[in-house]
Amino acid sequence: MGRRVELQISSFPFLFLLPFVSPTLYGARAREEFHVAAGARDLLQHDAQKPEVHCSRERSRAAWKIIEEYLMPFVEKEQYNISTKCRLHPDNDMFREQEQHKIHVDTNEWRCDFCKKSFRAEKFLDQHFDNRHYNLLNDGQGRCLADLCGALHCDLVMDSKKTKSKCNPAAAARNRHLCESLADSCFPVSQGRIASRLHELFLRQFCDAHACNGGQKPLSRGGKKHTNIFYFAICVLTMLLVPLFYLFVYLYRREMKKGVQDLKRISKTGRKSKPS
Incomplete structure (x- = not known):
């Protein structure tokens, strides 16, 4: 009994300090919750400031890849400057x-x-x-290249192994109309022979394939030529091995010739004279 009273008396200082410690703990917890709430509020404000983009980055990237590989080589060869009003211009890609x-x-x-x-x-x-x-992001009006994917055959580049779906005449007509409008706005025939040639090329390269008769294939003129690393390695290896091969043949023939001469010399010196 006396021991229990002693324990209760010894714990009295902690009970006495509890009213002073508790507000400190509660205050620290309150400040922590306040900072968490403030951080969440700042994150929400940060997200609220982000513009809502209704444009596929992946399809825009595919569209630009097609433009860069299957159109720009011909434009650069003709030294033609595409107008910024043309939707195919690099400045009109919001993700560029x-x-x-x-x-x-x-x-x-x-x-x-x-x-x-x-x-x-x-x-x-x-x-x-x-x-x-x-x-x-340059998210102005008309700067989403993904909107041009129908005309530029993006699906062909994004999934080359995709099985060919049944042709939809209405969709093909819409894509052809969009394709021809791009040709007219980017390469107006009124600007001279170079623009006329590029206009015709664009129609053959992109627009003629928008039909359900299965005649013209898209991107028929090929694209930018990329250096194949394997092909380059084979060329370098061939250039190194060919001189070595000829050197080996030369040394081999020289040794063979030298051996024949030695055999002739031995046969002459080792021949016995006939008795008279």
């Missing part, structure tokens, strides 16, 4: 500046050239651009 600041370091490493952050895949870098560098 962001795409130009992608650094493909390695197979599993992509880097943002704005803030130097690294990511394991391109899709994570795209998300980073959407979240952190959305202010660099």
